[in-house]
Amino acid sequence: MAYTTLISATELAANLHKPDWVIFDCRFSLADTTAGAAAYRRGHIPGARYADLNLHLSSPVKSYTGRHPLPDFSGLSKQLSAWGVGNRSQVVVYDDAGGAFAGRLWWLLRCMGHTDVAVLDGGMQYWQKQTLPVTTVLPKPVSNHFRCYPDQKQWLSATELENALAGNRIVLIDARAPERFQGRQEPIDPVAGHVPKAVNRPFQLNLDKQGLFLPATQLKNQFQTLLRSRPPAEVVHMCGSGVTACHNLLAMEIAGLSGSKLYAGSWSEWIVNKNRSVATEAA
Structure with a gap:
């Protein structure tokens, strides 16, 4: 059986030592970028490799990018091969933030x-x-060969997003906290607010009180309310830097609403260009 969205702790434990399974610890903190690696060294799931959001899952930040640009896929493919991932591997990813960082990988x-x-x-x-x-x-991975088949239709550039919004062709869902979306607080980025026409769904709403994902039927009902009869293929997700937005994308996949996309640069890229419009709650 292949796992493509979620796996339970019990299911992972039962398959923990299978040679074709590769586990990744994706713990990370935006406030302390060394915290995830330190937590990993203090204790991790047996066999897990550590994937760092900044070092492995993003490219270096430039003046025209957001805070976590997409990685070079060729370089990431080589790293995955070194970690022991092959094209037939079952990969499992985890963090300590409800999947907020693991969702990126x-x-x-x-x-x-x-x-x-x-x-x-x-x-x-x-x-x-x-x-x-x-x-x-610490694990000692045996290198494998991971062949990459990147699908650039899975994400949008800022220009593509602007055009799609202007043509009313998409629903844009922002995964940030309400106070950031509304422009009332902005602890990370230099400009507060949101992309005009975006709707807010904080990624934390996908989880129950135990930190587990809500049932698929419940997620489906909640997202369909936001979509207003739009097909999932016309949904684009964003957040602050293209990381936690993946959580909403995952939730839609769990709900059976497949085909949504990511605005990879997200808010931190959008505001680099001062000609792009910004909306706030007051406006």
């Missing part, structure tokens, strides 16, 4: 043509709550 792998990748439901916290094994032993 989930989405990247799918864009590279690898669909057998799943986010660990509940992440590290739920794994430990189930008293499942944790280790400090």
